Amino acid sequence: QxxxxxxxxxVFDLLLESGESLSSDAIAARLGTSTTGMERLLDACVGLKLLAVELTQGGALYRNTEISNVYLTKSSPKSQYHIMMYYSNTVYxxxxxxxxxxxxxxxxYExxxxxxxxxxxGAMYRSEEEMLKFMAGQNSVWSIxxxxVLAAFDLSPFRQIYDLGGGGGALACECVSLYPDSTVTIYDLPKVVQVAKERFVPPEEHRIAFHEGDFFNNSIPEAELYILSKILHDWDDDKCRQLLAKVYKSCKPGGGVLLVESLLNEDRSGPLETQLYSMNMLVQTEGKERTAAEYRKLLEAAGFGEIQVKRTGKLYDAVLGRK
Amino acid sequence: QxxxxxxxxxVFDLLLESGESLSSDAIAARLGTSTTGMERLLDACVGLKLLAVELTQGGALYRNTEISNVYLTKSSPKSQYHIMMYYSNTVYxxxxxxxxxxxxxxxxYExxxxxxxxxxxGAMYRSEEEMLKFMAGQNSVWSIxxxxVLAAFDLSPFRQIYDLGGGGGALACECVSLYPDSTVTIYDLPKVVQVAKERFVPPEEHRIAFHEGDFFNNSIPEAELYILSKILHDWDDDKCRQLLAKVYKSCKPGGGVLLVESLLNEDRSGPLETQLYSMNMLVQTEGKERTAAEYRKLLEAAGFGEIQVKRTGKLYDAVLGRK
Structure with a gap:
């Protein structure tokens, strides 16, 4: 918090813009907060190594650390601002x-x-504001x-890609940038697609298309590759099997499905972050995080074969299945 | 969380009582929770090293770690159960x-x-249940x-001790146990004293007495030593000066005041835990955590001298001033 x-x-935006170290009084005044609260907040940020402090004769002066400049300022291309606001206000x-x-x-949610x-x-998108926060938050994640996850396998053979539940489109943007010959269609709920078009995906990006629908209740068009990025973890095994069976049916022969998820260790020992995400799925969705073996089983049940698992060593891993 | x-x-109580490792299904059944939630909770506890897991042919079996047995079970003499419930439900x-x-x-609070x-x-004690949780929580802290903090200085010369805001009395109990010749009077709000008498302080403990009152608005009786344990951090500098002036006035010549607080480093760099407590004081009280120099200044302003500071290396430190 x-x-x-x-x-x-x-705080981090102000310190980036000002280009110099500032006192807590100056920061409080510029941001319109109490001085007593701001001073403590800044000191706690120093304790967390998000800020550096220098004691001068005029008092303590604060500045951003490198990590704060890169991830915590709004203007940084790798800004995690939006996902943090989502965690702070909704998830917390x-x-x-x-x-x-x-x-x-x-x-x-109740x-x-x-x-x-x-x-x-329905609960997460209970207002346009909430939906925007969530979409911007997910985009923050894919920006880093x-x-x-897209480079975990060579996806260049797949030209015609559907990103199911692609939301704000940051992953689609990364995909067409990494695989310039591909076309990625973002398949998501109508209201999500509208916002993605208007706010998030640059209109001049002609390699990204849109498809409005609910992939449980509407049809899924034919494609060479389907990306399901942080989708299966939202749902229980039954729903995952339903969805994968639909995807398998629509998938071109020789095509495939790419699952992007945070994988639990087979021995249940960790990673701690993924265990915590799984608790988060409990309080927020109908799903859970799974082990590679569990995803393999779901894919096989739907008919996919040649299943490969790639741990990236970072937060999200990749699993590829072929038809 | x-x-x-x-x-x-x-969970920890069940695993202590059962005396053997249990499966997540068994734990969920015995505690009346969902299996899907319990399994994940247990695995996250393994990730946090609060539980150990053993994979057997019949599935995963969980058991307490030593730390959990000592601090997280309700029946342990060092149980931190009550302070955790207070943090989980109110502070969070x-x-x-x-x-x-x-x-x-x-x-x-609003x-x-x-x-x-x-x-x-008034807000913290908004119901008897909340007051009980808070008192039991503070008692958990003093049990470890x-x-x-009481052994940081030799307090044996002081026989007649007032514990201002002594709450549930766990610190008073530690005090008469460490200094068997002392008598400790718990001075607290009438409703707190009633509950302390009925629920927390053993009636056969004749070295502990009670005094009902509000130390800002009522008089403070004469004594040799006043303990202010986690009191000043609840209030702003003005109120601290008022209170210390009253204490000085009532204090016998040669007597003293013992402040028990978590001290911030003079250079504002930490400790992180104390910085976080200070944020907590912001969201919950009118006070803040302070440096040793700040407490020294407050004590000196009230007239106290021979001020000694002892960092215990643990969560709470001790400052002694003499009249």
Whole structure:
């Protein structure tokens, strides 16, 4: 929350723009906050190594660390601002009800936000503002993790790609940049596609197309490769099997499906981050994080073969199955 | 929240009582939770090293680590269960409004719980249940930190001791146990004293007495030593000066005051835990954590001398001033 709050209040942006170290009084004045709160926030950021402090005769002066400049400022191309705002405002409150989530085995939108939890995306997209926050947040993630998962396998043989649940399109953008001969169609709910077109995907990018629909209830067009990036982890095994069976049916012979997920170790020991994501899926979705063997089983049940798993060593891994 | 939730659901208690490793299904069944939530919670506890897991042919079996047995079970004499429930349910929600707290420079009871934030203890003690949670939580802390701060100085010359804001009395109990010739009077709000008598302090402990009152508005009786343990950090400098002036006036010549607080480094660099506590004081009280120099200044302003500071190397430190 310290990091989220410093982001939300614009501390890192101000320190980047000002180009010099500033006192806590100056920062509080420029950002319109209390001095007593700001001073403590800055010191806690120093403790977390998000800021550096220098004690001068005039008092303490604060400046960004390199990490803050790259990831915590809004203007940085690798900015994680939006995903942090999503975590700070939405996810944090769902986690307040973690004990209830474990008791009931279901997400906590009802308690946290008073909206029905039967349809997790209906709940997540309960307002255009929430949907925008989520889409921008996911885009933040792909701006740093996208290239790793797309480069895990050579995807150049696949020209005609559908990104199912592609949201704001940052992964699609990375894909056409890494594989310039490919065309990526973002398949997502109509309201998501509208916002992606208007706000996120540059209109001059002709290699990115859009398809409005619900991939559980509407048809999925034929393609050479389907990307399911952080999709299966939102759903239980039954729904995953349904979706993969539909994808298999539409997939061209010789085509494939790329799963992008954070993989749990087979021995249940970790990684801790993925275990925490899995708890997060509990409070927010109908899904969970899975091991590579579990994804392999789901893919095989749908008919996919030649399954390859690539751990990237970073947050998200890649699994490729072929038809 | 993972640790808090496992505590709240009784995972560590069950594993201690059962005396053997249990499967996630068995734990979920015995505790009446979902299996899908419990399995993930247990695995996340393994990632956090709060549980150990063994993979057998019948599946994964979980058991407590030593740390969990000592600190996370309800029955342990060093149990931190109550402070964790307080953090999980009350503090966590106040931190959801951290950005507002920094903006406004004040606590967030109004947003978090809909109660007025003008009187922080009125807000904290908004129900008997909340007051009990807080008192039991503070007692958890003193059960492991109390002895260190009381042994930081030789307090045996002081026989007649007042513990101002002594709450549930765990620190008073540690004090009469460490200094058997002392008598400790717990001075706290009437409703706190009632609960301390009924629930927390053993009636056969004749070295502990009680005094009902509000130390800002009522008189403070004469004594040889006053303990102010985690009191000054709840208040701003003005209130601290008022309180210390009253204490000085009542203090017997040759007597003293013992401050128990978590001290910030003079160079603002840390410790991180104390910086986080100071943020917590922002969202919950009218106070903040301070450096040793700041406490020295407050003590000197009230008239105290021969000020000694002892860092314990643990969470709470001790400052002694003499009259």
């Amino acid at each position: 310290i990091m989220f709050t410093a982001c939300e209040l614009g 409150l769902c986690w307040h009800y973690l004990a209830d989530a474990v008791r009931e085995g279901r997400n906590q 308690r946290a936000f008073g909206v029905s939890s039967d349809d997790p995306f 993790c996208g290239r790793d | 993972i640790m808090f939730t496992a505590c709240e659901l009784g 929600l106040c931190w959801h409004y951290l950005a507002d707290a920094v903006r406004e420079g004040r606590n967030q 947003r978090a719980f809909g109660v007025s934030s003008d009187d922080p203890f 930190c109390g002895r260190d």
